[in-house]
Amino acid sequence: MRRRALITGAGKRVGKAVALHLAERGLDVAIHYHHSRSAAEGVAAACRERGVEAWTLKADLSDADETRRMAAKVAQRWDTLSVLVNNASMFTPKPFEETSLDDVRALNSLHLEAPFLLSRILLPRLRAAARADSLESSLIVHMVDIAAERPFHGYTAYAVSKAALAALVRSMAIELAPAVRTVGLAPGHVAWPPDYDAATKKRMLSRIPMGRVGEPEDVARTVGFLYFDAPYLNGDVIKLDGGLSQRY
Ligand SMILES: NC(=O)c1ccc[n+]([C@@H]2O[C@H](COP(=O)([O-])OP(=O)(O)OC[C@H]3O[C@@H](n4cnc5c(N)ncnc54)[C@H](OP(=O)(O)O)[C@@H]3O)[C@@H](O)[C@H]2O)c1
Structure with missing residues:
Protein backbone atom coordinates (compact mmCIF):
# COMPACT_ATOMS: atom_id res chain seq x y z
CA MET A 1 0.00 0.00 0.00
CA ARG A 2 1.24 3.49 -0.79
CA ARG A 3 1.35 5.87 2.15
CA ARG A 4 0.11 9.37 1.41
CA ALA A 5 0.16 12.73 3.17
CA LEU A 6 -1.61 16.04 2.73
CA ILE A 7 0.22 19.05 4.13
CA THR A 8 -1.39 22.50 4.12
CA GLY A 9 0.69 25.62 3.65
CA ALA A 10 3.53 23.52 2.28
CA GLY A 11 5.14 25.91 -0.22
CA LYS A 12 7.53 27.39 2.31
CA ARG A 13 9.07 27.20 5.76
CA VAL A 14 7.69 24.51 8.10
CA GLY A 15 5.15 22.99 5.71
CA LYS A 16 7.79 22.65 3.00
CA ALA A 17 10.17 20.88 5.39
CA VAL A 18 7.39 18.50 6.47
CA ALA A 19 6.54 17.65 2.86
CA LEU A 20 10.20 17.02 1.97
CA HIS A 21 10.77 14.90 5.07
CA LEU A 22 7.69 12.72 4.52
CA ALA A 23 8.65 12.30 0.85
CA GLU A 24 12.14 11.31 1.97
CA ARG A 25 10.52 8.65 4.15
CA GLY A 26 8.53 7.30 1.19
CA LEU A 27 5.15 9.01 1.46
CA ASP A 28 3.37 10.46 -1.55
CA VAL A 29 2.57 14.09 -0.83
CA ALA A 30 -0.20 16.53 -1.69
CA ILE A 31 1.23 20.02 -1.26
CA HIS A 32 -1.32 22.70 -0.54
CA TYR A 33 -0.58 26.40 -1.11
CA HIS A 34 -2.52 29.64 -1.24
CA HIS A 35 -0.31 32.31 -2.89
CA SER A 36 3.03 30.48 -3.16
CA ARG A 37 2.38 28.58 -6.37
CA SER A 38 5.90 28.45 -7.79
CA ALA A 39 7.39 27.63 -4.39
CA ALA A 40 4.89 24.78 -4.00
CA GLU A 41 5.67 23.48 -7.50
CA GLY A 42 9.34 23.52 -6.51
CA VAL A 43 8.61 21.50 -3.38
CA ALA A 44 6.60 19.01 -5.44
CA ALA A 45 9.47 18.64 -7.93
CA ALA A 46 11.95 18.08 -5.09
CA CYS A 47 9.63 15.45 -3.59
CA ARG A 48 9.34 13.66 -6.95
CA GLU A 49 13.14 13.51 -7.08
CA ARG A 50 12.85 11.43 -3.92
CA GLY A 51 10.81 8.90 -5.90
CA VAL A 52 7.29 9.60 -4.67
CA GLU A 53 4.13 11.00 -6.21
CA ALA A 54 3.78 14.73 -5.47
CA TRP A 55 1.15 17.22 -6.58
CA THR A 56 -0.04 20.67 -5.64
CA LEU A 57 -3.42 22.11 -4.67
CA LYS A 58 -4.43 25.73 -4.30
CA ALA A 59 -7.06 26.90 -1.80
CA ASP A 60 -7.88 29.79 0.46
CA LEU A 61 -8.48 27.79 3.63
CA SER A 62 -10.23 30.68 5.33
CA ASP A 63 -13.06 30.00 2.86
CA ALA A 64 -15.08 26.93 3.86
CA ASP A 65 -16.27 26.20 0.31
CA GLU A 66 -12.71 26.26 -1.06
CA THR A 67 -11.63 24.03 1.81
CA ARG A 68 -14.41 21.56 1.04
CA ARG A 69 -13.51 21.55 -2.65
CA MET A 70 -9.88 20.88 -1.87
CA ALA A 71 -10.75 17.98 0.43
CA ALA A 72 -12.97 16.54 -2.29
CA LYS A 73 -10.10 16.71 -4.80
CA VAL A 74 -7.84 14.78 -2.44
CA ALA A 75 -10.55 12.20 -1.77
CA GLN A 76 -11.15 11.84 -5.50
CA ARG A 77 -7.51 11.23 -6.34
CA TRP A 78 -6.53 9.10 -3.36
CA ASP A 79 -8.55 6.29 -1.78
CA THR A 80 -6.34 6.34 1.31
CA LEU A 81 -4.62 9.07 3.30
CA SER A 82 -2.12 8.19 6.02
CA VAL A 83 -1.11 11.62 7.33
CA LEU A 84 -2.87 14.98 7.38
CA VAL A 85 -0.86 17.97 8.61
CA ASN A 86 -2.92 21.10 9.24
CA ASN A 87 -0.14 23.64 9.04
CA ALA A 88 -1.43 26.71 7.11
CA SER A 89 -1.46 29.79 9.27
CA MET A 90 -1.53 33.58 9.54
CA PHE A 91 0.55 35.29 12.20
CA THR A 92 -0.27 38.97 12.23
CA PRO A 93 -0.29 41.18 15.30
CA LYS A 94 -3.20 43.40 16.29
CA PRO A 95 -3.80 44.97 19.69
CA PHE A 96 -6.96 43.78 21.42
CA GLU A 97 -8.57 47.19 21.17
CA GLU A 98 -8.20 47.17 17.37
CA THR A 99 -9.27 43.55 16.91
CA SER A 100 -12.66 43.16 15.24
CA LEU A 101 -15.01 40.22 15.32
CA ASP A 102 -14.13 39.69 11.65
CA ASP A 103 -10.44 39.35 12.62
CA VAL A 104 -11.35 36.68 15.16
CA ARG A 105 -13.58 34.90 12.66
CA ALA A 106 -10.94 35.01 9.92
CA LEU A 107 -8.32 33.32 12.07
CA ASN A 108 -10.84 30.83 13.44
CA SER A 109 -11.72 29.93 9.85
CA LEU A 110 -8.10 29.23 9.00
CA HIS A 111 -6.84 27.71 12.27
CA LEU A 112 -9.92 25.87 13.52
CA GLU A 113 -12.57 25.45 10.83
CA ALA A 114 -10.25 24.38 7.99
CA PRO A 115 -8.49 21.73 10.11
CA PHE A 116 -11.92 20.55 11.30
CA LEU A 117 -13.34 20.37 7.77
CA LEU A 118 -10.31 18.66 6.23
CA SER A 119 -10.24 16.11 9.04
CA ARG A 120 -13.98 15.55 8.85
CA ILE A 121 -14.17 15.13 5.07
CA LEU A 122 -11.02 13.06 4.76
CA LEU A 123 -11.76 10.82 7.74
CA PRO A 124 -12.96 7.88 5.57
CA ARG A 125 -9.66 8.05 3.64
CA LEU A 126 -7.66 8.17 6.89
CA ARG A 127 -9.59 5.19 8.23
CA ALA A 128 -9.09 3.29 4.97
CA ALA A 129 -5.33 3.86 5.21
CA ALA A 130 -5.29 2.56 8.78
CA VAL A 144 -0.79 24.63 17.39
CA ASP A 145 1.52 27.14 19.14
CA ILE A 146 2.81 27.58 22.68
CA ALA A 147 0.80 30.83 22.53
CA ALA A 148 -2.37 28.74 22.81
CA GLU A 149 -1.55 28.42 26.52
CA ARG A 150 0.49 31.57 27.14
CA PRO A 151 -0.42 34.20 24.57
CA PHE A 152 1.92 36.72 22.99
CA HIS A 153 0.99 40.32 23.67
CA GLY A 154 -0.92 41.77 20.70
CA TYR A 155 -2.03 38.47 19.13
CA THR A 156 -5.45 37.82 20.66
CA ALA A 157 -7.20 36.53 17.52
CA TYR A 158 -4.23 34.26 16.73
CA ALA A 159 -3.88 32.88 20.26
CA VAL A 160 -7.56 32.12 20.81
CA SER A 161 -7.83 30.34 17.45
CA LYS A 162 -4.82 28.17 18.31
CA ALA A 163 -6.31 27.45 21.76
CA ALA A 164 -9.46 26.23 20.04
CA LEU A 165 -7.33 24.06 17.76
CA ALA A 166 -5.66 22.51 20.84
CA ALA A 167 -9.13 21.66 22.14
CA LEU A 168 -9.96 20.08 18.78
CA VAL A 169 -6.88 17.83 19.13
CA ARG A 170 -8.22 16.44 22.39
CA SER A 171 -11.80 15.92 21.19
CA MET A 172 -10.73 14.20 17.98
CA ALA A 173 -8.23 12.03 19.84
CA ILE A 174 -10.86 10.45 22.06
CA GLU A 175 -13.35 9.90 19.24
CA LEU A 176 -11.20 8.81 16.31
CA ALA A 177 -8.66 6.43 17.87
CA PRO A 178 -7.56 3.73 17.39
CA ALA A 179 -7.86 4.10 13.60
CA VAL A 180 -6.78 7.73 13.58
CA ARG A 181 -4.52 9.40 16.13
CA THR A 182 -4.65 13.16 16.56
CA VAL A 183 -1.67 15.06 17.91
CA GLY A 184 -0.94 18.76 18.30
CA LEU A 185 2.51 20.24 17.82
CA ALA A 186 3.10 23.53 19.56
CA PRO A 187 6.28 25.20 18.33
CA GLY A 188 7.94 28.10 20.08
CA HIS A 189 10.08 30.09 17.66
CA VAL A 190 10.79 28.36 14.34
CA ALA A 191 12.28 30.19 11.35
CA TRP A 192 11.82 33.83 12.39
CA PRO A 193 8.92 35.72 10.85
CA PRO A 194 10.28 38.29 8.34
CA ASP A 195 9.15 41.29 10.45
CA TYR A 196 11.31 40.54 13.54
CA ASP A 197 14.28 42.95 13.87
CA ALA A 198 17.72 41.98 15.19
CA ALA A 199 17.03 43.27 18.71
CA THR A 200 13.79 41.26 18.96
CA LYS A 201 15.53 38.11 17.77
CA LYS A 202 18.37 38.61 20.27
CA ARG A 203 15.93 39.12 23.15
CA MET A 204 13.93 36.04 22.21
CA LEU A 205 17.01 33.88 21.67
CA SER A 206 18.29 34.75 25.14
CA ARG A 207 15.19 33.08 26.62
CA ILE A 208 15.44 29.78 24.71
CA PRO A 209 17.31 27.16 26.79
CA MET A 210 18.45 25.39 23.61
CA GLY A 211 20.18 28.63 22.58
CA ARG A 212 18.83 28.61 19.05
CA VAL A 213 15.65 29.13 17.14
CA GLY A 214 13.94 25.96 15.90
CA GLU A 215 14.54 24.85 12.33
CA PRO A 216 11.64 23.78 10.08
CA GLU A 217 13.41 20.40 9.94
CA ASP A 218 13.04 20.07 13.73
CA VAL A 219 9.28 20.14 13.22
CA ALA A 220 9.42 17.90 10.16
CA ARG A 221 11.42 15.22 11.94
CA THR A 222 8.96 15.32 14.82
CA VAL A 223 6.05 14.72 12.42
CA GLY A 224 7.94 11.73 11.00
CA PHE A 225 8.58 10.47 14.54
CA LEU A 226 4.89 10.82 15.44
CA TYR A 227 3.80 8.82 12.43
CA PHE A 228 6.42 6.08 12.33
CA ASP A 229 7.70 5.76 15.88
CA ALA A 230 5.05 6.90 18.35
CA PRO A 231 2.10 4.55 17.81
CA TYR A 232 0.65 5.10 21.28
CA LEU A 233 0.83 8.89 21.25
CA ASN A 234 -2.64 10.37 20.87
CA GLY A 235 -4.35 13.53 22.08
CA ASP A 236 -1.34 15.43 23.37
CA VAL A 237 -0.29 18.90 22.35
CA ILE A 238 3.48 18.57 22.36
CA LYS A 239 5.59 21.64 22.95
CA LEU A 240 8.45 21.94 20.50
CA ASP A 241 10.16 25.04 21.79
CA GLY A 242 13.66 24.15 22.99
CA GLY A 243 12.43 24.48 26.58
CA LEU A 244 11.27 28.09 26.22
CA SER A 245 7.89 27.61 27.90
CA GLN A 246 9.44 25.95 30.96
CA ARG A 247 11.09 29.23 31.90
CA TYR A 248 9.42 31.20 34.67
N1 LIG B 1 7.21 29.70 12.81
C1 LIG B 1 7.02 29.73 14.13
O1 LIG B 1 7.84 30.28 14.89
C2 LIG B 1 5.80 29.10 14.73
C3 LIG B 1 5.62 29.18 16.11
C4 LIG B 1 4.51 28.59 16.65
C5 LIG B 1 3.58 27.93 15.85
N2 LIG B 1 3.81 27.87 14.53
C6 LIG B 1 2.81 27.18 13.70
O2 LIG B 1 3.47 26.25 12.87
C7 LIG B 1 2.89 26.25 11.56
C8 LIG B 1 3.95 26.56 10.50
O3 LIG B 1 4.56 27.79 10.80
P1 LIG B 1 5.16 28.72 9.64
O4 LIG B 1 5.81 29.85 10.32
O5 LIG B 1 5.93 27.88 8.70
O6 LIG B 1 3.79 29.20 8.94
P2 LIG B 1 3.61 30.45 7.97
O7 LIG B 1 4.83 30.60 7.15
O8 LIG B 1 3.14 31.63 8.77
O9 LIG B 1 2.36 29.96 7.11
C9 LIG B 1 2.38 28.77 6.34
C10 LIG B 1 1.55 28.94 5.11
O10 LIG B 1 0.18 29.16 5.43
C11 LIG B 1 -0.44 29.53 4.23
N3 LIG B 1 -1.65 30.34 4.44
C12 LIG B 1 -1.77 31.55 5.05
N4 LIG B 1 -3.04 31.99 4.92
C13 LIG B 1 -3.72 31.05 4.22
C14 LIG B 1 -5.06 30.93 3.76
N5 LIG B 1 -5.98 31.88 3.98
N6 LIG B 1 -5.39 29.83 3.08
C15 LIG B 1 -4.50 28.87 2.82
N7 LIG B 1 -3.22 28.92 3.22
C16 LIG B 1 -2.84 30.00 3.91
C17 LIG B 1 0.58 30.33 3.43
O11 LIG B 1 0.61 29.77 2.13
P3 LIG B 1 1.05 30.60 0.81
O12 LIG B 1 2.46 31.04 1.08
O13 LIG B 1 0.93 29.60 -0.28
O14 LIG B 1 0.09 31.75 0.66
C18 LIG B 1 1.88 30.12 4.22
O15 LIG B 1 2.98 29.86 3.41
C19 LIG B 1 1.75 27.25 11.61
O16 LIG B 1 0.53 26.60 11.88
C20 LIG B 1 2.12 28.15 12.76
O17 LIG B 1 1.00 28.77 13.39
C21 LIG B 1 4.88 28.43 13.93
Missing part, protein backbone atom coordinates in the same frame (compact mmCIF):
# COMPACT_ATOMS: atom_id res chain seq x y z
CA ARG A 131 -7.14 -0.61 7.74
CA ALA A 132 -4.72 -1.27 4.90
CA ASP A 133 -1.47 -0.49 6.71
CA SER A 134 0.78 -2.54 8.99
CA LEU A 135 1.07 0.58 11.15
CA GLU A 136 -1.78 0.65 13.65
CA SER A 137 -3.25 4.03 12.75
CA SER A 138 -3.25 7.06 10.52
CA LEU A 139 -2.20 10.41 11.90
CA ILE A 140 -3.60 13.93 11.98
CA VAL A 141 -1.24 16.66 13.17
CA HIS A 142 -2.68 20.04 14.02
CA MET A 143 -0.01 22.74 14.20
